[in-house]
Amino acid sequence: MRVELTEMLWLEEHELSSSELAAISGLTPELLEELVSSGAVSPIDPSVPEPRFGAAALRTALTARRLCTDFELDTPALLLALGLLDRIDALEARLRLLRAKLPGLR
Amino acid sequence: MKYKDYYASLGLARGASDGDIKQAYRRLARKYHPDVSKEPDAEERFKEIAEAYQTLKDPDKRAAYDQLGTHASGQEFEPPPSWQHQWQGADADTFSAEGLDLSDLFAHLHAARGHGGAARPMPGQDFEVAVPITIEEAYAGTEIDLDLNMPEYDERGRLRRVPHAFKARIPKGATDGQRLRLPGKGGKGRNGGRNGDLYLNISLRPHPVYRAVGHHLYMDLPLAAWEAVLGTSVEVATPGGAVRLKVPAGSHGGQQLRLPRRGLPTPKGGSGDLYAVLQIAVPSVVSEQERALYRQLAEISAFDPRAQVTREPSHAG
Structure with a gap:
C-alpha cells in the first residue's frame, strides 16, 4: 500500500523565517546569523526587520551544515568554501546556457 | 547483517x-x-x-x-x-x-x-532522493513511486529499518535543479524531536531534441542553404504539439528564433520559451545536376562569406 504524499512544497515558492531556516537546515541560529551578516546567505528583502528566506538561502544553509559537519570547518573556511561553490554554480549555469545555444551539442 | x-x-x-x-x-x-x-x-x-x-x-x-x-x-x-x-x-x-x-x-x-x-530530543534524519524525469514528464507533470528504507525507533526504543512506499505527484513546472520539500516525511524524531524532511531533487534526463535551461528549451533547427536565403515556413515539434515557424529570408546559422511560451510550464502558471537554434545543413551526397547548379551559383554570386576575416586590418584611428 503506497502512501500518497500530498503536502509538498516547492522550495522555490516557499518563504522561511530565520528561525525556520535554522531549524530546517540544522544550523545554529548564531552560525546562520554570521552567514547572513557576511552575505553568504541572503534574505529575500534585506531591508525589512524580520527577514524572510527563499530556496537559494535554504540550499546554501543545507550545504553549509553539511560542509561544517563533514569537513569540520571553522567559519572563515566555511565562508570561503561557500563563496567558491557559488562562483562554480554561476559558471556552470553560464556554461549550460552557452552549450544549449550551440547547435549540435547536448 | x-x-x-x-x-x-x-x-x-x-x-x-x-x-x-x-x-x-x-x-x-x-x-x-x-x-x-x-x-x-x-x-x-x-x-x-x-x-x-x-x-x-x-x-x-x-x-x-x-x-x-x-x-x-x-x-x-x-x-x-x-x-x-x-x-x-x-x-x-x-x-x-x-x-x-x-x-x-x-x-x-x-x-x-x-x-x-x-530523553534529549533528537531530530529525525533528513533524506534526499534524486528524481530524474524526462522533459515530457516535466511538461505534463508525473507520478513517481518512491521506495525508501528508513531507520526508525519503535515504541520500545528498538531500532528497525522500516520500508516506506510513497507515491508522489510531481506537478508540471518542475525543472532541473528544483527541489520539492516534504516536511516531516524523513526519519522520525525521538523524544519529542521534530521529524526529518524528505527532499526530492529533480533533474531532467538528457533529451534527443531539447536542451533545457531553467524553463526555457533550446533545439536545433537544420535548414538547407536555400531555405535560409529565401526564408521558409517549417513545422517544429514542441512539447505541447507541432507548430509552424516562419524562418525569415536571410537567416544565418547560430541565430535563435524564439517561440514564446512553448517551453516548459512554470509552477505559477506561466511558461518558458522555446528557442530554435538555426543550423545550415549541407548535403553529403549531391547529384550531377545539383553540382552543376551549385557551380552556376558560385559563378554568378558576388557573396563573400569571408569579407570580415580577409580584409586588411586597418590601423588608422
Whole structure:
C-alpha cells in the first residue's frame, strides 16, 4: 500500500523565517546569523526587520551544515568554501546556457 | 547483517593510527563530498567514507567494531551476544540486530551510550532522493513511486529499518535543479524531536531534441542553404504539439528564433520559451545536376562569406 504524499512544497515558492531556516537546515541560529551578516546567505528583502528566506538561502544553509559537519570547518573556511561553490554554480549555469545555444551539442 | 570493511573504505590497514584515519577521511571527503565533487558515484562513495570515519574516529566505537572480527565485505554475520552485552549494556535485551545495517548498529550504540537513554530530543534524519524525469514528464507533470528504507525507533526504543512506499505527484513546472520539500516525511524524531524532511531533487534526463535551461528549451533547427536565403515556413515539434515557424529570408546559422511560451510550464502558471537554434545543413551526397547548379551559383554570386576575416586590418584611428 503506497502512501500518497500530498503536502509538498516547492522550495522555490516557499518563504522561511530565520528561525525556520535554522531549524530546517540544522544550523545554529548564531552560525546562520554570521552567514547572513557576511552575505553568504541572503534574505529575500534585506531591508525589512524580520527577514524572510527563499530556496537559494535554504540550499546554501543545507550545504553549509553539511560542509561544517563533514569537513569540520571553522567559519572563515566555511565562508570561503561557500563563496567558491557559488562562483562554480554561476559558471556552470553560464556554461549550460552557452552549450544549449550551440547547435549540435547536448 | 552484512559486514562492511570500514578500514578498506578509507583505504587503510587495520592498525592505522588516529592520524592516518583523519588524513584518509579528509583526502577522500575532498574527492567525493557531494557538495564539491563531480565524480559520478560521489554520493554513494561519500556515504561509505563518512560511515567508516564516524565509527573509526571514536575510540570506543572503533574498539567495538574491531571486536566484531574480520569478515569479507558484504558477508552476512551477527554480533555475538557477549558483544551486545558489553557494548549495549541494559539495551541489549531490547535490541535486535535483525534487518539492520551496520551503520544503524553504531548509531544506536552512540545513542544508547552517549545519552544513557536520557530523553534529549533528537531530530529525525533528513533524506534526499534524486528524481530524474524526462522533459515530457516535466511538461505534463508525473507520478513517481518512491521506495525508501528508513531507520526508525519503535515504541520500545528498538531500532528497525522500516520500508516506506510513497507515491508522489510531481506537478508540471518542475525543472532541473528544483527541489520539492516534504516536511516531516524523513526519519522520525525521538523524544519529542521534530521529524526529518524528505527532499526530492529533480533533474531532467538528457533529451534527443531539447536542451533545457531553467524553463526555457533550446533545439536545433537544420535548414538547407536555400531555405535560409529565401526564408521558409517549417513545422517544429514542441512539447505541447507541432507548430509552424516562419524562418525569415536571410537567416544565418547560430541565430535563435524564439517561440514564446512553448517551453516548459512554470509552477505559477506561466511558461518558458522555446528557442530554435538555426543550423545550415549541407548535403553529403549531391547529384550531377545539383553540382552543376551549385557551380552556376558560385559563378554568378558576388557573396563573400569571408569579407570580415580577409580584409586588411586597418590601423588608422
